Every structure is written in structure tokens, then in C-alpha cells.
Amino acid sequence: MGILDGPTPLDSLFTKHDGNITHSWTLQVETEVEVYKLYKEVLDTDDLNNVTLERERHLNYLLSGSKGLNKYFVVLDASRPWICYWVVHALDILGRTIEPDFMRGCIEMLSKYQNPTGGFGGGFGQLSHLAASYAAVNALAVFGTQEAYDVIDRENLYKWLLSLKQPDGSYIMHKGGEVDVRGVYCALSIAVLTNILTPELIEGTPEWIKKCQTYEGGIGGVPGIEAHGGYAFCGLAAMELMGTSEKLDISKLLRWAVSLQMPLEGGFQGRPNKLVDGCYSFWVGGLYPLLETITLRQQLREKKQAIKSSACQLLFNREALQEYILIAAQSQKGGLVDKPPKGPDFYHTCYCLSGLSTAQNHVVYDIEKASELERQGKLNATARSLLWAEDVSGRLVIGKEENLVVCKRSILDEK
Amino acid sequence: MTLSPYDLKSNYGDVTPIDQDDGPSPIAPIAYSTEYSTAMAYFRALVRNNEKSKRALDLTSDIIKHNPAHYTVWNYRQQILFTLDENLTKELEFVKGLARDNPKNYQLWHHRQVIVEKLSDSSKELEFINEVLDDDAKNYHAWSYRQWINTHFNLWDDELPFIDTLLKDDVRNNSAWNHRHFVVFHDLDAIDESLIQSEINYTKEKIRQTPNNISPWNYLRGVLEKSSRDIQELESFCKEFTDNDINSMGWLVDIYENRAKNGDDQAKEDAIKICESLANKYDTIRKAYWEYRKDEIAAPSS
Numbered sequence A: 001m002g003i004l005d006g007p008t009p010l011d012s013l014f015t016k017h018d019g020n021i022t023h024s025w026t027l028q029v030e031t032e033v034e035v036y037k038l039y040k041e042v043l044d045t046d047d048l049n050n051v052t053l054e055r056e057r058h059l060n061y062l063l064s065g066s067k068g069l070n071k072y073f074v075v076l077d078a079s080r081p082w083i084c085y086w087v088v089h090a091l092d093i094l095g096r097t098i099e100p101d102f103m104r105g106c107i108e109m110l111s112k113y114q115n116p117t118g119g120f121g122g123g124f125g126q127l128s129h130l131a132a133s134y135a136a137v138n139a140l141a142v143f144g145t146q147e148a149y150d151v152i153d154r155e156n157l158y159k160w161l162l163s164l165k166q167p168d169g170s171y172i173m174h175k176g177g178e179v180d181v182r183g184v185y186c187a188l189s190i191a192v193l194t195n196i197l198t199p200e201l202i203e204g205t206p207e208w209i210k211k212c213q214t215y216e217g218g219i220g221g222v223p224g225i226e227a228h229g230g231y232a233f234c235g236l237a238a239m240e241l242m243g244t245s246e247k248l249d250i251s252k253l254l255r256w257a258v259s260l261q262m263p264l265e266g267g268f269q270g271r272p273n274k275l276v277d278g279c280y281s282f283w284v285g286g287l288y289p290l291l292e293t294i295t296l297r298q299q300l301r302e303k304k305q306a307i308k309s310s311a312c313q314l315l316f317n318r319e320a321l322q323e324y325i326l327i328a329a330q331s332q333k334g335g336l337v338d339k340p341p342k343g344p345d346f347y348h349t350c351y352c353l354s355g356l357s358t359a360q361n362h363v364v365y366d367i368e369k370a371s372e373l374e375r376q377g378k379l380n381a382t383a384r385s386l387l388w389a390e391d392v393s394g395r396l397v398i399g400k401e402e403n404l405v406v407c408k409r410s411i412l413d414e415k
Numbered sequence B: 001m002t003l004s005p006y007d008l009k010s011n012y013g014d015v016t017p018i019d020q021d022d023g024p025s026p027i028a029p030i031a032y033s034t035e036y037s038t039a040m041a042y043f044r045a046l047v048r049n050n051e052k053s054k055r056a057l058d059l060t061s062d063i064i065k066h067n068p069a070h071y072t073v074w075n076y077r078q079q080i081l082f083t084l085d086e087n088l089t090k091e092l093e094f095v096k097g098l099a100r101d102n103p104k105n106y107q108l109w110h111h112r113q114v115i116v117e118k119l120s121d122s123s124k125e126l127e128f129i130n131e132v133l134d135d136d137a138k139n140y141h142a143w144s145y146r147q148w149i150n151t152h153f154n155l156w157d158d159e160l161p162f163i164d165t166l167l168k169d170d171v172r173n174n175s176a177w178n179h180r181h182f183v184v185f186h187d188l189d190a191i192d193e194s195l196i197q198s199e200i201n202y203t204k205e206k207i208r209q210t211p212n213n214i215s216p217w218n219y220l221r222g223v224l225e226k227s228s229r230d231i232q233e234l235e236s237f238c239k240e241f242t243d244n245d246i247n248s249m250g251w252l253v254d255i256y257e258n259r260a261k262n263g264d265d266q267a268k269e270d271a272i273k274i275c276e277s278l279a280n281k282y283d284t285i286r287k288a289y290w291e292y293r294k295d296e297i298a299a300p301s302s
Ligand SMILES: [Zn+2]
Pocket: A277, A278, A279, A280, A338, A348
């Protein structure tokens, strides 16, 4: 049951102000009204079963944008690999085969952004940057061809990663750049995908991420700062890649994550008392497959038999999230949005679709295989990332059947 | 001021510009203005020549105005500023001018931090941050930078009164609550029973004013974690609220679950009952979670 077919009438879901109207409350209710109007329309026409993912429109939006952007996109000129990744990843989720010419264009472009000292910059002649390198390596991984893989200078990539590592276990984003949890996740994701992870790259890192978990249970960008959906995903995924998730307080993280789903909107906010935003469909939604696995593993370790393995399956409201993405976050002209009535962009298109994939599909981690590999001393990060598989019986799709998008195996976001 | 391609050519005529090469058919090419692409071509040339000069500095200002997220240009700018021993206080004005339109730009905040660290002078910082927070009291970068200033310059005295003002203005400002936690507990030696008690009292009062607000409820957990006190003592407080308040109900689940673990069967029953009413009536969006909690509580402990 989602929100539109749930037990509580839509009109009773507005946030109460307890007689204390503040700026946060006002913004919240303004957003609720925008979403409410869209939901009401569907309810009034009794159309929930016909809710449609506008595939063709989104493909058009992505493909026409990838042909060329106007001069105002100059603000993304240090994020060129990101644009590539957002488009390619979104096409991939929509099940669109990537044309060979398109792929070659991307690969040649990304190869121009790679620096001889290792890593990829945000554009031609730019310093190597962890986020740009993450985007480049993940886009190349979507292509999955030998030609794509051969672009990467792994030897210098490794040296460069190591040069960004800080004595406390964290990473700076680029030479002379800032530190935050994104850096760690990007570095580890790159290292695992290119198979260059060593103990040196992660020494002290789990301890540092642990310091970023706050009293609320979520994870902030650096120790002390407020927990945040985006950083929480980066932190937990990094911990899982290192096999050290158990160092975090998982039940506290779970409670925080579930608190972020909005009762009327169905989507996620990134922090308590902030507004719903389509991109957290992935950043927060993506936490759940990881939390499910970690919880199951903990229960097995404690030999607590009683909990059904289905009991901790994706502990958010999967239908409600799909309602938000499909009814509130699709733009008429194609592409997906942060929240109505905003316009679409590549970033939100990519992460709304990623979130949709997370809500519809169920991926499971092969815990038994993992413990077997562990006994043999073979459970490294690469092995761990390969233990994720789709569980077709766990699918849940709202609206039309053909709304189902491609299943992603979560942890690296890619593959 | 933006330099025209003509200005660029006359000022940098002695260097050979390096054109952008994105390969034969790049994805999503940007239709740059001639001003920007010319400036970038000269910038790449100056970097290759390792030229750290006044004119190179001007060029970085120019490019940053086109694209404030250009981290490579910011980084080179820092190198020029330090090499030429430029007036760094003036640089803070440059940052301030950009902050109005780009308050959520990573590079700008990091640049300011690099400059202020070099200057070793924090006198303008809290005022600068306050101006940004005045526009958006939850700006993540501003809070992050504020915490760096607090720690790096050991500046703590203004913080609690400032947070108080923010919470009076908007008790739902979760960033302010988080900062309160950061400030109150930064000095481990100062944590004692009376501090804990006064934070509990403060938070309870805010909750009583506005119960449907998760931020102080979370903060209360944060305070208890820092003490040896048990959540059990909050039972009567939680019961002050009407029986459809999801925050206090969630707390009662935890309180009863704890007691159930110590063999209290009545508490176990109560916890299960609250999970059920949260799942089916009051907090249905989190139905899956409350059912999971219920199953966990109901399971015989090993
Ligand atoms: Zn967003």
C-alpha cells in the first residue's frame, strides 16, 4: 500500500503545526500542497493503475541534451564526466541500448580528461578530482567493453588515490581540495571497479567514517556536521565495500533513514525538517538494500532464528516512493525533477530513476557464499561486490506493468 | 569586469592559447560564450607555463565569475595569491561578493577556509557566516565552515546564544539542533550531571511547545547518549503527549523494548501494541519498519 491507496485519507496527511508556525513548517506545507494537487488529480480520476513512466519522453530529454547544451551550462564545465555518467546511467536504467557511436564519443572524451599523473579531471586540462573520476570510471563500467576499460591508467590512478589519502583515514577531493565522506566513497568505488584496492588505501578509513555518524544515526560530511542523506549513502556504501559496516550503529542509522520518508509526499527528505527531493530517492532509498543485508548478517551471527528473512526486507514504503517519482517528479517535457513545480535536470533524472529501480526491484546479498569465502580468506571488496544478485520474487511495481526499470545491484551504484 | 576576447588577446598576446580538446564527438558539448572559451584557452597556457602573475590572477577572477565551480581555477588562484603575497583580506571580499549568488558552492567555502587559515584571522568569519545563514538557516556548507572556525580558532562563546536565537525563530531548524550538540559536547571535560540535566530540561521545554517536531526528540537521544542515564526515565515525559504523537510513541517502543529484554512481559506486550498502532494507524508510511520492530521484540531472545 502506498499513499494514494493507503489507510489514511490524503487530506489528513498535512503536517500539523502545533500552534507554532515557523519558516520550516510554511515551506513544508507549501510543498505538500504542490504534491497534493497532483495526487488528488490521480485519485479523482481513479487512475492509480494507469500511472505511467514516460520512458520515451525521458529518453528524448536525455538524448537531445547529450547532443549539445546551451551556454548557461557553463556552470557544469568542471563536471563534464558527471553529465556523461548521469546520462549513461539513466539510459541504462531505462533499458536503452547505448549506440556504438555514442559510446565511442564518450570514451574518447573521457580519455582526454585523464591526467598523466593519474585520475580524471572535470574537463580538459583540469586537475584530477575524485568525484569526476568516480563518474568517469562508473560510466566506463556501464559500457563494460575492453576498449572502455583500457582507457584507465590503473598504475597512476593508484598512485594518485594514495596521494589524496589523509593521515586520519579520510580523502581530499583533489590536490589542495576539501575533505568529506564523498571522497572516501568515490575513491573506494574507483579502486574496487578497477581492482586496485590495497590495505593502504583503507587504513584508518572505517574509524574516520564512524566519527561521521551523528547522534541522530545518519552520517554527515565530516565529523560533527549534521547527518545528511547523500553523505549517509556514501558513508555506508564505503563501509560495506570495506566490510566494516558493523562498526556503525546500524539500528540507529535505520531509524534515522526511515524517519526521512515523507507521510504525504512519499519521497525522501535528505535531513529531518527539510523538504522532499527526488534525488534522495536514490541516496536514502539506496541505503535500504545495504541495511537489509547488514541486519540479516547481524541476526545470523547472533543465531537469532525467529526473524523471518523477509521481515527486514527493504524497510521503507516502496509504493509510496514510486508514487512520488511517477506522479510528482516526472516533468511534462521529459526528465525528472527535485520537486514540483521545478524543472528537470540530468542529475535529478539520473537519481530519480535510480531510486525508482531501488523501489521496484529487490537485490540480495549472498550471505552464505560470503561466509564461505570468508572462511577461505577470499572475501575481499571485489568478491563482496559480486555477491549481490537480483531477487525477482521481490519485485513490486506500481501503475502499469511496463513501468519496471532495470535492476541495479546497488553497492557500487553501477554494474 | 569581464574581459572581452579582444582584451584577452591584447593582454596575453605573448602566450599561445591551448584549445580545448574533447575528442571528435563529445557527449553534451556546451555552447560556450567566446569570452569563456578564449579565457580558458589562455588559462591553460598560463598554467602550462606556470605563470603566477597579476594578469593570471585577473584571468582566474574572470573565469570564476563565469563558472564558480571551476575547482582547478580556484586552486591555481590560491597558488598565485600566495606566490605574489597578495592582500588576503581583499580576497575575502572577493569571496563574499560571490557568496550572495552561490551560497551552496563547495569551492567558494573551501577557498575561504584556505585563505582564512593562511591569514590566521577569524575576525570577519562569524559575521560572514551569519549573513549566509540569515538567507538560509540550514545551509550545509555554512554550518560545516562554522564548525571548522569554532574548532580551529577555539571560538565557542557566541555559539549558544546564537543557536538560541535561531531556535526561537524556528524550532524545526535541525541544523541548529545539530550545532547545539556539537557545541555543548565539544569539551568532554565539561560534561557533568548538571550540564546533562539542563540540556534535558531545555529540550523538554521545546518539545512541549511543539511536540510534532523530530529535531528535539533526536537531540534528547543525543544528550542521553552522552550520560550514563537510561531512556527509562523519559517514560512519564513521553506519556504527557496525546496518544497519537508518533515521536513519543516511538520512544515508548524503545523504553518498553529495553524493559522486555530484562524479562518484563507486560512491557513486551505494551511495546508490541504500540508498534501495531504505529504500523496500522498513526505512522502508516513506516508500516514496514514498525512491523519489523514488532517482530524483533516478539522474537524469543536467545
Ligand atoms: Zn536533489
